[in-house]
Amino acid sequence: MTKGFPKIRDVADAAGVSTATVSRALSAPDRVSADTRAIVLKAIEETGYRVNHAARNLRRRQAGGIVVLVPNLANPFFSQILSGITFAMATSGYNVLIADTRQAPNAEHRILDYLHNNRADGLIVLDANLPEDVLSAGDTSNHHPPIVFACEWLDADPRPTVTIDNEEGARLAIRHLADLGHRRIGHLMGPPDNILTITRAKGARAALADLGLALREDWFFDGDFSLASGAAAAHAWLALEDRPTAIFCASDAMACGFIGELHHKGVRVPDEVSVVGFDDIEIAAHFVPSLTTIAQPRALIGETAARKLLALISEGRENGSATGASDILPVQLVVRESSAPPR
Amino acid sequence: MTKGFPKIRDVADAAGVSTATVSRALSAPDRVSADTRAIVLKAIEETGYRVNHAARNLRRRQAGGIVVLVPNLANPFFSQILSGITFAMATSGYNVLIADTRQAPNAEHRILDYLHNNRADGLIVLDANLPEDVLSAGDTSNHHPPIVFACEWLDADPRPTVTIDNEEGARLAIRHLADLGHRRIGHLMGPPDNILTITRAKGARAALADLGLALREDWFFDGDFSLASGAAAAHAWLALEDRPTAIFCASDAMACGFIGELHHKGVRVPDEVSVVGFDDIEIAAHFVPSLTTIAQPRALIGETAARKLLALISEGRENGSATGASDILPVQLVVRESSAPPR
DNA sequence: TGCAGCGATGTAATCGATTGCATGAAACTA
DNA sequence: TAGTTTCATGCAATCGATTACATCGCTGCA
Incomplete structure (x- = not known):
């Protein structure tokens, strides 16, 4: 912010009006006459004036931006959601700040800083596994910006969320495999304490039970959504004496890691084992x-969360009523090559 | 930013000092005595005070953040660079704002807004194909924040950049294929007007010439770095009567798309054609x-660009000297399964 | 003893835009 | 015509932290 820039005073002088009129021409166009507005706009053009956001935000008692808390920016899954968020925010006048919640040093402290005020007018949280006190802080204190959870959420937390129907996704996957004729179906899970892991596993179990299929704990593999954990699961699968003929993976990344590693060991997919992923990256x-998978509308999740947050922000500005409605977006089975009838 | 928050005045009263002392205890700790600082810190703790960044930024005449201009957030390649940037920025006190340059509506106007001041103390530009006037604006006007280009750059532009050695990467790829015994080598290129496309193609041509290999224009395929364009190139390759036995792709995404599509057509990699990618995603x-490729240090690129920008910012604050040094980070050949001697 | 020098702290102006309130003119009503 | 409303605009206080400058007490040296 170099000095010597034209300020609102300069525009006012150039246009022969007061600073109040310039300000209004900009942020409340119908409060000035059409003629005056034209003159002001021309003066702005001529002087090259740009509003100073720090000054505006100070006076308006706002931060001028929203923060997105991302567990791992490097993960393409999240970056697509972010893309949806920036799209929805582009015309709102709010900046989009990003913060990686798993990034040293002292991430927790910095997150609290965002949460507690002054830096953001609202938060979109994509990581429900933050330290307990961080998220509850936003809950109990009455001095905090509105929060929308997206993708992940906190169980029994009343705050608004935007998610997909994870249980239904898992059911679709299992049913698809069963329809192909598989009777021995396993599940490669995400990180243990993750709400998505829990929900998808629950859906998988329910579907297996409904279909009267075996529910064997040694066919539920541990993972963490990553490629590497998919590869590790391939070894676990190979080590079994009695193997499932199909695996439903809780993420596409794990499915790819799983298939890639099996390929190295000379095992063919779908010939020897069928694989269904989740996400449709x-x-x-x-x-x-090509991967059979459960598609979820990533960009739409981001967009929806952003719009919901904007609504909460302006609602909070006007009065104190609470909108807690949560959106559940639909998922879809996409059948490709990685799933086929068992031999 | 809810009202009723403790402000610096409240802390000052609680600690029995002036606001100036509180401010100094926070931003210039050695200008207050150790005792006073302790008292102030305790008062801050008790009152729950948080600085108001809008007020601070207004007074300091800064924006408090940097902006990253990304051509496509949804692309995992860029998100990893972004990850490096946020990492390097985490302790700097600057926010990281993101803006997608290819996102409607009127992206250009919004970018100019960032560029021209007040919103950002600096920019990292990952997209050198912005409209002409946008980037030259930052060049000619003396009222604009410092800019660092990363990954892509503008030819003959003196502003600092952080890139990799693209020509060398292309050379490594071609030489590797030649070392395997290939004499018929093609190249799948990125979008035509992109500086990376140009540089990598140049490196590929130079290496082919050095090795005395054929340089056939019908073996240079058009692409745009995307998976889909890789798949399209597979059809182009199949349509040739006289095919190269190896292809160097200017991105891993294209290499994957190429291989995936060939697989559908029953063509085996590397048995029938070797493939080398670029990026090591x-x-x-x-x-x-698994893909033989040219690895580039994505997170490091982001980190380096961020540190360079921070240096430029603080340098600009102190005096007017210009640091234009540009970094070229090394690339590395990673040999995997997709390349093998020709049949 | 007296004064320069220094460190710690306070006073108050300042950053630049917004907005409540006041004003004056024009339009409308009775 | 006088009174009332409406609209466009100006005046000046205000948002909250920072910082140039002033002040005060001490130390050290002549």
């Missing part, structure tokens, strides 16, 4: 074999 | 077959 359609 | 090691 971009590579899924191009993988070898 | 995470999936490369897990693809089927």
Whole structure:
């Protein structure tokens, strides 16, 4: 912010009006006459004036931005949600700040800083596994900006969320495999304490039970959504004496890691084992074999969360009523090559 | 930013000092005595005070953040660079704002807004294909925050950049294929007007010439870095009567798309054609077959760009000297399964 | 003893835009 | 015509932290 910039005073002088009129021409156009507005706009053009957001935000008692708390920016899954968020925010006048919650040093302290005020007018939280006190702080204190959870959420927390129907997704996956004729179906899970892991596993178990299929604990593999954990699960699968003929993976990344590692060991997918993923990341359609998966509308999740947050912010500005409605977006089974009838 | 928050005045009263002392205890700790500082810190703790950044930024005549201009947030390649940037910025006190340059509506106008002042203390630009006037604006006007280009850059532009050695990367790829015995080598390129496309193609041509290999224009395929364009190139390759036995792709995404599509057509990699990618994205090691590629240090690029920008910012604050030094980070050949001697 | 020098702290102006209140003119009503 | 409303605009206080400058007490040296 270099000095010597034209300020609102300069525009006012150039236009022959007061600073109040310039300000109003900008942020409340119908409060000035059409003629005056034109003159002011021209003066702004000529002087090259740009509003000083620090001054505006100070006076308006706002921060001028929202913060997105991302567990791992490097993960393409999240970056697509972020893309949806920036899209929805582009015309709102709010900046989009990002913070990686798993990034040293002292992430917790910095998050509290965002949460507690002054830096953000609202938060979108994509990571429900933050330290307990961080998220509850926003809950109990009455001095905090509105929060919307997206993708992940806190159980029994009343704050608004935007999610997909994870249980239904798991059911679709299991039913698809059963429809193909599989009777021995396993599940590769995400990180243990994650709400998505829990919900998808629950859906998988329910579907297996409904279909009267075996529910064997040694066919539920541990993972953490990553490629590497998918590869590790391939070894676990190979080590079994009595193997499932199909695996439903809680993320596409794990499915790819699983298939890739099996390939190295000479095991063919779907010939020897069928695989269904979750997410429908971009590579899924191009993988070898292309991946059967549960598609979720990532950009839409981001957009929806952003719009909901904007609504909460302006609502909070006007009065104190509470909107807690949560959105559950639909998922869809996409059948490709990685799933086939068992041999 | 809820009202009723403790402000610096409240802390000052609680500690029995002036607001100036509180301010100094926070931003210039050695200008207050150790005793006073302790008292102030305790008062801050008790009152729950948090600085109001809008007020601070107004007074300090700064924006308090940097902006990253990303061509496509949804692309995992960029999100990893972003991750490096947020990492380096985490302790700096600056916020990281993101803006997607290819996102409607009127992206150009919004970018100019960032560029021209007040919103950002500096910019990291990952997209050198912005409208001409946008980037030259930052060049000619003397009222603009410092800019660092990363990954991409503008030819003959003196502003600092952080890049990798793209020509060398291309050379490594071509030489590797030649070392395996390939004499017929093609190149799948990125979007035509992109500086990376140009530089990598140049490196590929130079290496082919050095090795005395054929340089056939019909073996240079058009692409745009995307998975889909890789798949399209597979069709182009199949349509040739006289095919190259190896392809160097300017991105891993294209390499994956290329291989995936060939697989659908029953063509085996590397049996019938060898493929080398560029980037070493995470999936490369897990693809089927795993991808030989040119690795570039994505997180490091982001980190380096961020540190360079911070240096420029504080330098600009102190005096007017210009640091234009540009960094070129090394690349590395990673040999995996997708490349093998020709049949 | 007296004064320069220094460190710690306080006083008050300042950053630049917004907005409550006041004003004056025009339009409308009775 | 006088009174009332409406609209456009100006005046000046205000948002909350920072910082140039002033002040005060001490130390040290002549």
